[in-house]
Amino acid sequence: MRVTQGMLAGNSLSNISNSYNRLGQIQDQLATGKRSTKPSDDPVVAMKGMYYRSNLTQIEQYKRNLSEGYLWLESSESAIEQANQGLQRVRELTVQGQNGTLSDDDKKAISAEIQQIVEDLENTANTKVAGKYLFNGTDVTESPIASSNPVTVATYGNKNYKIEVSENVFLDVSVNPNNVFSQKLFNTVQGIKDGLESGADLNNFLSDLDDVMSVMGAERSELGARYNRIEMVEQRLGSQEISATQILSDNENVNMEEAISELMMQEAVHNAALSTGARIIQPTLLDFLR
Template identity: 55%
Template sequence: MRVTQGMLANNSLRHLSSSYDRMGNLQDQLSTGKKITKPSDDPVIAMKGMQYRTGLTEVEQYKRNLSEAYQWMENSEGGIEHATQVFQRARELFLQAKNGTNSDEDLKAIGAEIGQLKEDLASVVNTQVAGRYIFNGDATNKPPATVNPDGTVTFAPNTNQVKIAISNGVQLEVNTNPLKAFGGEVSGDNLFATFKSIEDAINNADMSNSDELLGKMDQHFDTLNAERAVLGARYNRLELIDDRIGQQEVTANRVLSDNEDADIERVITELKMQESVHRAALSVSSRIIQPTLMDFLR
């Protein structure tokens, strides 16, 4: 086969163009830190990257859901803790009122404080977080308790569960049963009705049924503590899932990095080698490609 000067020139230009292309790919990897800049560079890496990014996005969403779950539970725990303190103060005052040495003025003062504690408890029941009533089940746009002009409190909470997806296939109840969280019902009376009965008995200086009312208070307190224990158990589970999601996030980031991130040390080494090869190719091509007829006559 006859090899012409045109063939040599064309082949040299083709190889130089390929060399430029390899150098360009290496420079793209060095500047972006990624193995590929477009799917056509390596379809397998691109496809795996989409799968890994989907998994990482799911993990990140679960972490946001975990934050919301913590917000619900921690605020619920704070509300129940405050209710416990109110309850203990009310019981202390009631025991003081049972003392037969109190004057009418003493009883009225105790009754007034019991009334204030009852209204404070209503404000705790109506706790809002980010504009939502956390002690009213899934009816978060409505307050569960209303203080009436006559001093009574209407307490008719929604007891539906509020669940949040915190892991793949796992939904955790993040709210508490508001009725149980605030003492449940004893003999048909909720905690507010019992408080009102205690307040009336003290104000009227009629302590004939004080033992019955005290027994009701203790039952309300037991129900409150039981619900608080349930909340604590769910909070512990939430922390365990949080740890597992954190480990999944680390793993997902590592796998994604292994799939897409370029080995910078290797890229720099290969780029330097390619630059040396390219300079050598340019030098050789300059000798092979003769630009004028005079070069042949030398």
């Protein structure tokens, strides 16, 4: 096949155009820090990037769920501590009320203080977190206290409140309300109050109060165990997030040192292509007339 001047010129222009395109791609990589600026540049990188980014988004969502879990556990811990302090005070007042030297007015004063503690326990049982009742299982929109004077506890939700911390993995962040704000608790405290006013024997109520406080303490310990587990899950998610971020970076981000070296090499190639093209294309008549 006979090679013509037009073929040489066409090939030279095509090669120079490709060189310009490659220079433009490298400059885009350096400007954006990404290997490709659109999916057509590297479909494989784009496809893997979608998968890695989705994985990273899931991890970030799970970490947000953990934040909600921490809020529930810490709020539950605070509420149980407040309730426990109230019951401790009721016990002290009950022992004090059994003193035979107290006058009726003294007993009435103790009974009035216990009434204030009952109201505080009722308010604590109705604690809300982000607009959701904390001590009513999954019935987060319903108050766990059905009525007051005397306090009546509603039927608690049958299921526990859980958060998703991994795919199809859920952690229970609620406490068993029957072990914290049970009907027995309010009946016992109310019985102590009424017994003080009537002069009844309070020993049986003291025994019931100790039982209630013991069950509450066990539930509080269980709460601490769940808190420890959430901390372990948080550490695992943190490690996964670091790995996922690194994989995404390796897949999409350009190596600046390599890109700069390639840019310098491509510039040399481009200049050589321009020089070679100028030599291959034959001079025109105007060049001979100079």
